[in-house]
Structure formats: structure tokens, C-alpha cells
Amino acid sequence: MKKLKKYRFFFILLFGLIILTFINQSLGWKAIQLTGNSILDMLFLLPPVLLFVGLLDQWxxxxxxxxxxxxxxxxxxxxxxxxxxxxxxxxxxxxxxxxxxxxxxxxxxxxxxxxxxxxxxxxxxxxxxxxxxxxxxxxxxxxxxxxxxxxxxxxxxxxxxxxxxxxxxxxxxxx
Structure with a gap:
């Protein structure tokens, strides 16, 4: 339960996104698509940066x-x-x-x-x-x-x- 509590903000936002999709489907799907694209951008940017930071830490x-x-x-x-x-x-x-x-x-x-x-x-x-x-x-x-x-x-x-x-x-x- 303590681990779930750490991510409560994420779950609140996810719940809000689901509610938005039920209220206004087109806007909800645009928000889901934008969120997914942002997550993908972050997943492609952060690993090389963290590798670079690790190398700088050693060098x-x-x-x-x-x-x-x-x-x-x-x-x-x-x-x-x-x-x-x-x-x-x-x-x-x-x-x-x-x-x-x-x-x-x-x-x-x-x-x-x-x-x-x-x-x-x-x-x-x-x-x-x-x-x-x-x-x-x-x-x-x-x-x-x-x-x-x-x-x-x-x-x-x-x-x-x-x-x-x-x-x-x-x-x-x-x-």
C-alpha cells in the first residue's frame, strides 16, 4: 500500500484522463495521444542523457x-x-x-x-x-x-x- 501511495498523483491524473475521455471522447483521445507522445519523447531522450551523466561522473x-x-x-x-x-x-x-x-x-x-x-x-x-x-x-x-x-x-x-x-x-x- 505504501508503494501505491507514492504514485497517487499519477493515479489521480490517470483517473482524470479517463473521466475526460468519457465526457468528451475526441478531446480525451487527443489528451491520451499527447501524453503517450510525451512519454515516448522522454523515454528516447533520458537514457542517453543518463548514460552521458554516468560517463561524466567517471571522467x-x-x-x-x-x-x-x-x-x-x-x-x-x-x-x-x-x-x-x-x-x-x-x-x-x-x-x-x-x-x-x-x-x-x-x-x-x-x-x-x-x-x-x-x-x-x-x-x-x-x-x-x-x-x-x-x-x-x-x-x-x-x-x-x-x-x-x-x-x-x-x-x-x-x-x-x-x-x-x-x-x-x-x-x-x-x-
Whole structure:
């Protein structure tokens, strides 16, 4: 029963999807199809990412990562976070295993928050799309304000959260 309780949110959503299908069949089938496509996308994206994260875990020494992304790394941490986020590909949920690995290896919370923010607003495909669709002025304003915001948020998070506290946090207790 305890295992079923962990998945109660999933069952509630599944039940809601079934109810929706009974109420409005066409909308329900579209929702089921969209859900299935999203699950398939995730199943094709996550295994290579998790393999990559496992390889990075073995290849990158903890001391090296602390030197370049630790709390005393200075501009190197910012630039490395910026580079990792800009060259990223894929949706944001792909970035979380990488961020968890960086946290485990000793990267500063500031740079992890900044990395996730850069992944969100300044990936190369997003930049190219914004340049072509909205113009240079909008894109530069959007990216500059976004980078500034996420860097400041990283500093604030670093003040409130301890690295060990985040590593010990168990998400399943909240569900």
C-alpha cells in the first residue's frame, strides 16, 4: 500500500484522463495521444542523457570540477555554466540530471542555478529562433535580463541553501 501511495498523483491524473475521455471522447483521445507522445519523447531522450551523466561522473574528477565551478572559482564558474547552458540541446528536464551531478561533484549552487537559467533562455536554438523572429534588440534585452536575473537568483539560493542540505533532500517525502 505504501508503494501505491507514492504514485497517487499519477493515479489521480490517470483517473482524470479517463473521466475526460468519457465526457468528451475526441478531446480525451487527443489528451491520451499527447501524453503517450510525451512519454515516448522522454523515454528516447533520458537514457542517453543518463548514460552521458554516468560517463561524466567517471571522467571528471571532483577536485577539477570544484576548481572550475566551486564556490571560489570566480569568473571560471560563470563562464563554464554559461558555456554548458548555451551549447545544450533538449528540454529543461534533461538538464536536471546534469545539475544533480554537478551538485554532487561540488559545484556551487550559484553556478547550478545559473546553468539551469542559461539552459532555459539562452540555448543556441532559442537564440537563433529569437533573432529571426523577434529581432536583435528584443533578443539581446531578453538574454541580458535573463542572465542577470538567474545569476542574482543563484547568489540568493546560495545564501539560503547548503549544498549538503540539497544533496540529502528526498523528493519522495513531498509526494
Amino acid at each position: 571528471i574528477e571532483k577536485e577539477t570540477l570544484i576548481r572550475y565551478m566551486g564556490s571560489k572559482s570566480g569568473i571560471y564558474g560563470t563562464l563554464l555554466s554559461l558555456l554548458l547552458g548555451v551549447v545544450a540541446a533538449g528540454p529543461l528536464y534533461v538538464a536536471f540530471p546534469i545539475a544533480a551531478l554537478l551538485l554532487k561533484k561540488g559545484a556551487s549552487i550559484r553556478y547550478i542555478v545559473f546553468f539551469l537559467g542559461v539552459w532555459t533562455i539562452a540555448k543556441l536554438p532559442v537564440i537563433v529562433y529569437e533573432f529571426s523572429s523577434f529581432g536583435v534588440k528584443f533578443t539581446l534585452i531578453h538574454i541580458c535580463f535573463g542572465l542577470f536575473f538567474f545569476y542574482i537568483m543563484g547568489i540568493i539560493y546560495e545564501k539560503f541553501y547548503d549544498q549538503r542540505q540539497l544533496l540529502e533532500y528526498d523528493v519522495t517525502k513531498e509526494i
